[in-house]
Amino acid sequence: MAGLEDLPVEVSPRYEGERIRSGDMYVELAGPKSFGAELFKVMDHDEVRDGNVEVIGPDIDDMEEGERYPFGIFVKAAGEELEEDVEGVLERRIHEFCNYVEGFMHLNQRDQIWCRVAKKAVEKGFKLEHLGIALRELFKEEFGNVIDAIEVVLMTDEDKVKEFVEYAREVYAKRDERAKELSEEDVDEFYVCLMCQSFAPTHVCVITPDRTSLCGSITWHDAKAAYKIDPEGPIFPIEKGECLDPEAGEYEGVNEAVKEHSGGAVERVFLHSCLEYPHTSCGCFQAVAFYIPEVDGIGIVDREYTGDTPLGIPFSTLAGEASGGEQQPGFVGVSYGYMESDKFLQYDGGWERIVWMPKELKERVKHAIPDELYDKIATEEDATTVDELKEFLEEVEHPVVERWEEEEEVEEEEEKVEEEAAPAEAPTLEVGELPLVPGGGLNVKIVLKNAKIYAEKVIIKRVDKEGGEK
Ligand code: SF4
Numbered sequence: 049m050a051g052l053e054d055l056p057v058e059v060s061p062r063y064e065g066e067r068i069r070s071g072d073m074y075v076e077l078a079g080p081k082s083f084g085a086e087l088f089k090v091m092d093h094d095e096v097r098d099g100n101v102e103v104i105g106p107d108i109d110d111m112e113e114g115e116r117y118p119f120g121i122f123v124k125a126a127g128e129e130l131e132e133d134v135e136g137v138l139e140r141r142i143h144e145f146c147n148y149v150e151g152f153m154h155l156n157q158r159d160q161i162w163c164r165v166a167k168k169a170v171e172k173g174f175k176l177e178h179l180g181i182a183l184r185e186l187f188k189e190e191f192g193n194v195i196d197a198i199e200v201v202l203m204t205d206e207d208k209v210k211e212f213v214e215y216a217r218e219v220y221a222k223r224d225e226r227a228k229e230l231s232e233e234d235v236d237e238f239y240v241c242l243m244c245q246s247f248a249p250t251h252v253c254v255i256t257p258d259r260t261s262l263c264g265s266i267t268w269h270d271a272k273a274a275y276k277i278d279p280e281g282p283i284f285p286i287e288k289g290e291c292l293d294p295e296a297g298e299y300e301g302v303n304e305a306v307k308e309h310s311g312g313a314v315e316r317v318f319l320h321s322c323l324e325y326p327h328t329s330c331g332c333f334q335a336v337a338f339y340i341p342e343v344d345g346i347g348i349v350d351r352e353y354t355g356d357t358p359l360g361i362p363f364s365t366l367a368g369e370a371s372g373g374e375q376q377p378g379f380v381g382v383s384y385g386y387m388e389s390d391k392f393l394q395y396d397g398g399w400e401r402i403v404w405m406p407k408e409l410k411e412r413v414k415h416a417i418p419d420e421l422y423d424k425i426a427t428e429e430d431a432t433t434v435d436e437l438k439e440f441l442e443e444v445e446h447p448v449v450e451r452w453e454e455e456e457e458v459e460e461e462e463e464k465v466e467e468e469a470a471p472a473e474a475p476t477l478e479v480g481e482l483p484l485v486p487g488g489g490l491n492v493k494i495v496l497k498n499a500k501i502y503a504e505k506v507i508i509k510r511v512d513k514e515g516g517e518k
């Protein structure tokens with residue numbers, strides 16, 4: 049059986065940061081302009097043809113340069129100790145392992161994967177079959193303690209990939225469903241994932257039963273299972289500690305862990321807020337929640353949507369702003385799973401504060417949105433600019449509109465208070481040049497040029513020659 053050393057390209061963690069720009073790319077697989085998915089599935093021994101690597105559909109030598117193809121990555125594994133719980137976490141490693149392959153780039157996860165093969169890899173003789181071998185070998189190397197049998201099936205045939213994506217979505221849904229059975233109050237431990245620190249060094253993912261990782265692929269159950277099979281790995285438990293603010297989702301243990309693992313860069317995290325002390329974002333988030341100051345509401349945009357948000361920029365630009373691992377009030381990366389939590393951005397007002405989402409995303413998470421709000425959240429069909437959005441929200445009487453009224457009242461109140469403190473007709477003396485003649489017989493003159501003098505009252509009194517008041 050071929051090993052890593054028999055492949056025409058190198059396989060090593062040092063290729064992880066490699067980016068393949070469109071000019072250097074031979075073909076693109078899956079991605080926003082095509083489709084695809086990846087899945088790691090624990091199966092019975094007799095369902096896994098151990099060692100088998102297969103490509104269904106055209107491999108690189110049958111593809112046309114510069115073209116785009118659908119793509120599926122299906123890793124099947126069996127093992128005595130291997131439980132379904134670990135699927136999400138091992139699936140997440142597909143991303144990392146694919147990127148070890150020289151000349152192969154893998155972005156995102158689940159049904160959002162986006163891959164590229166570099167021209168220089170193809171020149172060396174790289175084929176998708178080699179990617180399959182690399183995955184098989186890397187999984188065996190890292191998880192040989194739990195994986196007894198493994199098979200990798202890669203798909204580029206359009207119909208096969210379509211079928212596979214449907215199947216994968218069912219599996220994801222089941223996993224996410226399970227995650228909803230618990231909430232933060234039910235557990236004493238949360239989990240931290242540091243996998244993305246390779247490119248976002250201060251990013252610390254905190255995974256709770258209510259908050260799936262922002263990449264969408266690791267639930268609290270997944271994290272727990274990951275730690276069990278790989279206690280030295282990038283995912284480990286932390287003490288929840290005292291809850292400092294249940295609305296915000298601020299926990300003593302989270303603050304401590306985030307501070308420690310971000311090297312002190314982040315000291316405080318509100319797990320359920322986009323506006324204050326938000327969770328950091330590395331860049332793999334499924335969606336971004338972003339504050340729209342003009343309407344005092346929050347928009348959400350996911351990776352699938354390629355048009356502009358009401359801010360006048362698309363997901364990719366917003367994602368650039370929000371990523372990198374720094375804490376940025378007003379931006380937070382979120383997963384679809386988190387949108388389904390009862391605690392979703394509850395500190396900011398939850399769904400009552402959400403004002404805009406792409407139509408498809410809204411449809412996708414429909415069951416999580418309270419019925420009475422569903423029609424009040426604008427999509428690209430209702431508003432593509434802030435002005436249109438404002439108009440729409442007013443028309444449908446979105447709950448944020450009440451906030452505007454309250455704000456106006458507060459502003460009016462403030463104005464009133466100011467007026468009382470400083471009447472508009474407060475006497476102001478404007479002088480071009482005002483000589484001040486200090487006393488004490490000093491022979492100097494101080495000149496204030498163009499000074500505006502404000503006084504509560506101006507009293508003009510005649511002074512007699514001796515200086516005494518009359
Ligand atoms: S986004 Fe978070 S949970 Fe997902 S792999 Fe990166 S660090 Fe881990």
Ligand SMILES: [Zn+2]
Nearest residue numbers: 244330331332
């Ligand atoms: Zn990440």
